[in-house]
Amino acid sequence: MRTFFLGGVLSGIAVLSALRADVAELWEERLRTVVAVEHYVETETERRPSVSYGTVIDENGTIILPSIAVNARSTPSQLKDFKVYRAGSAESAAGEYLGQDPLSGWHFVRAAESVRGELTPITKFVGEAREPKMGEELWGIGLRNKDEDFMPYWMSGRVSLVQSLPMRTAVALDEVTGPGLPAFDAEGKFMGLGLTGFGESFLQFSSSDRGGLPVLMMNVEESAALLTTPEVLPQLGRVPQNKFGRPLAWLGAYGLEPVDAEVARFLKLGSQSAVVFSEVVEGGPAARGGLKEGDVLLAIDGQALPRFRPDRGVVQFVGREIVRRKPGDEITLTVLRNGERQDVTIALGDQPKLLREAERKYFDRIGFTAREFVHDDAVARRVNPQDANGVVAHFVKPNGPASTAGLRTDDWIREIDGVGVQSFEDAVKRLTDIEEDNTRAECVVLVTRSGETAVLRIRL
Amino acid sequence: MSRGFEQLLDAVVRIDVREHAFEAGARRFTSGIGSGVILSKDGIVLTNAHVASPRAVEVQVTLANLERVNAKLVGWDHWTDLAVLRLDLEEVQRRGLKFRHAEFGDSSKLKVGDTVYAVGTPYGLTRTATRGIISNNNRYFEDSRGVKGYETGAFNTWLQTDAAINPGNSGGPLVTADGRVVGINSRGYAGADNLGFAIPSNIAKRVVHGLVHKGEIERSYIGIVPRDLQDFEGFYALSLNTGMLINNVDRDSPAARAGIRGGDILLAIDGVKVDGRFPEQLPGIQNMIASRPVGSELKLSVRRSGETKEYVVVTEKLESRVGEEWAFEKWGLSVRKVSRTYARENQLADATGVLVIGVQPGFPASVAGIQRGDVIRKVNQQPVDTLEVLKAAHAAYEAKPETVLVEAMRNRQISLYVFKP
Numbered sequence: 001m002r003t004f005f006l007g008g009v010l011s012g013i014a015v016l017s018a019l020r021a022d023v024a025e026l027w028e029e030r031l032r033t034v035v036a037v038e039h040y041v042e043t044e045t046e047r048r049p050s051v052s053y054g055t056v057i058d059e060n061g062t063i064i065l066p067s068i069a070v071n072a073r074s075t076p077s078q079l080k081d082f083k084v085y086r087a088g089s090a091e092s093a094a095g096e097y098l099g100q101d102p103l104s105g106w107h108f109v110r111a112a113e114s115v116r117g118e119l120t121p122i123t124k125f126v127g128e129a130r131e132p133k134m135g136e137e138l139w140g141i142g143l144r145n146k147d148e149d150f151m152p153y154w155m156s157g158r159v160s161l162v163q164s165l166p167m168r169t170a171v172a173l174d175e176v177t178g179p180g181l182p183a184f185d186a187e188g189k190f191m192g193l194g195l196t197g198f199g200e201s202f203l204q205f206s207s208s209d210r211g212g213l214p215v216l217m218m219n220v221e222e223s224a225a226l227l228t229t230p231e232v233l234p235q236l237g238r239v240p241q242n243k244f245g246r247p248l249a250w251l252g253a254y255g256l257e258p259v260d261a262e263v264a265r266f267l268k269l270g271s272q273s274a275v276v277f278s279e280v281v282e283g284g285p286a287a288r289g290g291l292k293e294g295d296v297l298l299a300i301d302g303q304a305l306p307r308f309r310p311d312r313g314v315v316q317f318v319g320r321e322i323v324r325r326k327p328g329d330e331i332t333l334t335v336l337r338n339g340e341r342q343d344v345t346i347a348l349g350d351q352p353k354l355l356r357e358a359e360r361k362y363f364d365r366i367g368f369t370a371r372e373f374v375h376d377d378a379v380a381r382r383v384n385p386q387d388a389n390g391v392v393a394h395f396v397k398p399n400g401p402a403s404t405a406g407l408r409t410d411d412w413i414r415e416i417d418g419v420g421v422q423s424f425e426d427a428v429k430r431l432t433d434i435e436e437d438n439t440r441a442e443c444v445v446l447v448t449r450s451g452e453t454a455v456l457r458i459r460l
Numbered sequence: 461m462s463r464g465f466e467q468l469l470d471a472v473v474r475i476d477v478r479e480h481a482f483e484a485g486a487r488r489f490t491s492g493i494g495s496g497v498i499l500s501k502d503g504i505v506l507t508n509a510h511v512a513s514p515r516a517v518e519v520q521v522t523l524a525n526l527e528r529v530n531a532k533l534v535g536w537d538h539w540t541d542l543a544v545l546r547l548d549l550e551e552v553q554r555r556g557l558k559f560r561h562a563e564f565g566d567s568s569k570l571k572v573g574d575t576v577y578a579v580g581t582p583y584g585l586t587r588t589a590t591r592g593i594i595s596n597n598n599r600y601f602e603d604s605r606g607v608k609g610y611e612t613g614a615f616n617t618w619l620q621t622d623a624a625i626n627p628g629n630s631g632g633p634l635v636t637a638d639g640r641v642v643g644i645n646s647r648g649y650a651g652a653d654n655l656g657f658a659i660p661s662n663i664a665k666r667v668v669h670g671l672v673h674k675g676e677i678e679r680s681y682i683g684i685v686p687r688d689l690q691d692f693e694g695f696y697a698l699s700l701n702t703g704m705l706i707n708n709v710d711r712d713s714p715a716a717r718a719g720i721r722g723g724d725i726l727l728a729i730d731g732v733k734v735d736g737r738f739p740e741q742l743p744g745i746q747n748m749i750a751s752r753p754v755g756s757e758l759k760l761s762v763r764r765s766g767e768t769k770e771y772v773v774v775t776e777k778l779e780s781r782v783g784e785e786w787a788f789e790k791w792g793l794s795v796r797k798v799s800r801t802y803a804r805e806n807q808l809a810d811a812t813g814v815l816v817i818g819v820q821p822g823f824p825a826s827v828a829g830i831q832r833g834d835v836i837r838k839v840n841q842q843p844v845d846t847l848e849v850l851k852a853a854h855a856a857y858e859a860k861p862e863t864v865l866v867e868a869m870r871n872r873q874i875s876l877y878v879f880k881p
């Protein structure tokens with residue numbers, strides 16, 4: 001009796017350890033698909049390291065990083081010294097930044113040849129490319145911080161929801177992987193890529209200020225949500241041809257707002273969705289095609305907009321429909337205007353220069369960075385992009401002369417010493433002259449902020 | 461005590477006001493207390509605009525002999541924070557009530573250090589007199605939402621006094637020892653000691669005259685925002701004591717249409733040189749423009765990049781930043797008409813629409829998702845260019861509650877909402 005009981009326990013242990021041995025083997029192989037990528041962001045006055053996690057996607061050492069890996073305000077020329085670390089390793093190999101893909105949002109980095117032999121692309125572990133099932137247990141790899149040599153650790157959790165947001169997304173009960181890192185099923189097949197912004201959140205209450213509001217904290221190093229493999233795979237081929245991800249299709253309409261279920265019912269939209277266009281840029285592709293502010297978009301190329309839960313998903317859906325097309329492509333939008341349906345055909349344009357493509361130059365003596373005025377600056381300030389001139393204060397050195405005079409980040413500089421700024425080059429030339437003139441005691445700039453101008457006297 | 465001062469004490473009144481407040485998504489009442497001074501035999505009472513505004517529905521004046529009498533608002537001018545009331549003379553006669561009235565003094569004769577007295581109703585303490593001196597006779601103080609959300613102080617400077625001025629003193633007179641009214645007490649610095657401000661009597665005289673005869677003070681507007689030149693004289697190479705910096709020109713204003721820009725220097729108006737080196741000089745220059753009849757042609761000498769040029773500007777009527785307010789009670793929605801100034805401040809394309817200033821929880825507007833700060837631009841696909849459009853839609857809803865489609869803007873994003881019965 002006693003022996004039988006013991007035997008039973010032993011056999012149970014045997015089964016468990018068999019599973020563990022199995023998983024340990026899968027684990028070792030799949031560790032080769034994950035890396036930590038470090039890079040430095042060089043700003044005007046400082047140099048900061050930044051670490052993110054990435055997944056290897058091909059034999060050429062190409063790695064994808066989530067969109068938040070790089071600050072949207074930095075320009076590629078400020079991103080320096082990419083280094084690729086294998087899980088659990090203190091040794092790094094050089095990496096090359098390839099750029100960001102506008103559709104997936106991923107940043108692409110290529111690891112130096114020396115390390116490629118030790119990496120395995122995630123595509124090696126793709127099975128039938130299916131969505132995870134409800135309640136299925138998935139596992140993934142977490143990476144510790146740099147001071148712990150990016151030591152890998154095991155995570156797992158059961159799928160509790162699979163939802164269109166608008167991309168098919170699986171949400172697990174626990175964190176299953178790091179953001180940007182893969183998750184697998186019991187057989188080790190690739191089931192999805194960890195998303196950012198889905199880590200567990202915590203409320204921290206202050207012990208000294210008992211009536212105070214709690215602080216919301218979020219686990220940004222781990223993720224409970226996955227972009228499912230069928231959504232990931234088609235986008236893996238979108239390695240950017242240049243650092244800015246061009247060519248980029250452009251509609252020239254902004255401020256898309258979804259209609260809620262009540263409004264949809266009132267407009268008799270049935271089970272489909274709709275979005276309102278808040279702004280149509282003068283002279284842009286949408287305006288040329290006849291789109292108007294306040295138009296309610298119902299369908300793209302005859303396909304009714306699907307309904308998402310929450311409603312907001314439709315905004316990203318429309319955005320992706322534009323970005324997946326090319327400049328010059330025609331797109332037909334069915335809109336509701338003053339209660340009537342009409343079709344608007346638009347030839348998509350080429351995205352005007354983006355913020356991260358804008359020229360910039362730092363003037364240390366005056367204490368600010370002048371940035372080229374680009375299309376998005378005009379849109380943000382509600383001015384016609386065609387007749388906008390001047391430069392933008394992209395960075396203002398704290399306590400520097402410009403800062404003391406009252407210049408603030410994003411101020412639009414229209415005049416320098418009483419003379420209008422014609423172009424970025426014009427501004428650079430004149431600011432350089434001012435900086436190099438040691439007899440100069442001051443300069444005066446005219447800036448626009450929130451639609452109002454102010455004259456600032458900068459004492460050098 | 462002089463006989464004049466005794467007479468003045470008999471002319472100072474307490475004012476109780478009950479007024480509409482629209483902020484809660486419904487029409488509610490609030491009440492307030494202030495002071496005032498009777499200026500004539502026919503019952504003209506001068507007080508502050510922030511005591512008695514057009515929102516007032518009931519104004520009661522307590523005379524020095526502790527009799528209460530009803531009064532009506534004759535007009536207000538938030539720019540100088542002054543309002544004029546008229547006692548119900550019929551009631552005064554019927555009840556045989558007696559009152560005396562005060563006389564204005566000349567505020568331009570006041571010197572720093574002169575003794576003055578403030579008389580009023582601080583914290584409801586009727587007929588309180590405090591004593592101090594003129595601390596400054598030309599104080600610049602401007603506030604873009606200082607009088608119930610309306611602008612004040614752009615066209616006048618203030619008398620500053622250390623006579624104690626507390627809440628409730630508002631609208632009461634600042635007087636010399638002979639009982640002459642040299643100012644109307646208006647505000648104090650919250651948290652500071654003895655920093656009180658009063659409107660000089662010479663300005664009050666003109667405003668009272670205008671309000672009694674026309675019911676309002678009409679001012680001219682050209683759309684320039686001035687700034688003192690003190691830091692820039694050298695830079696702009698100006699001759700001594702000339703010029704005012706134009707810091708900003710309002711979009712679509714007469715000055716903007718004429719081609720004047722921020723950063724320009726205003727040298728003269730119709731040949732009269734302006735001197736705007738210090739902040740306290742700005743209200744006088746602003747008033748030179750504002751006091752011209754609406755529609756006047758002004759010739760402005762403006763300096764830009766070392767050259768001087770003449771610009772002709774035709775003035776428009778000055779408008780306030782606060783539009784008319786209303787509450788749509790069936791929807792639980794309070795709104796304020798978008799004014800030109802509000803549209804400009806918030807970079808809206810035009811003044812179409814109404815600003816939501818309150819919603820009542822559980823009512824249709826709130827249930828649909830409308831929030832305070834939204835701008836309602838269309839109702840049932842009709843542009844809301846006047847408050848009447850929305851009033852008509854609400855009246856139709858009251859008569860027969862049916863679903864209403866509303867287009868509103870929040871942070872430049874347009875959304876649709878339905879108000880359901």
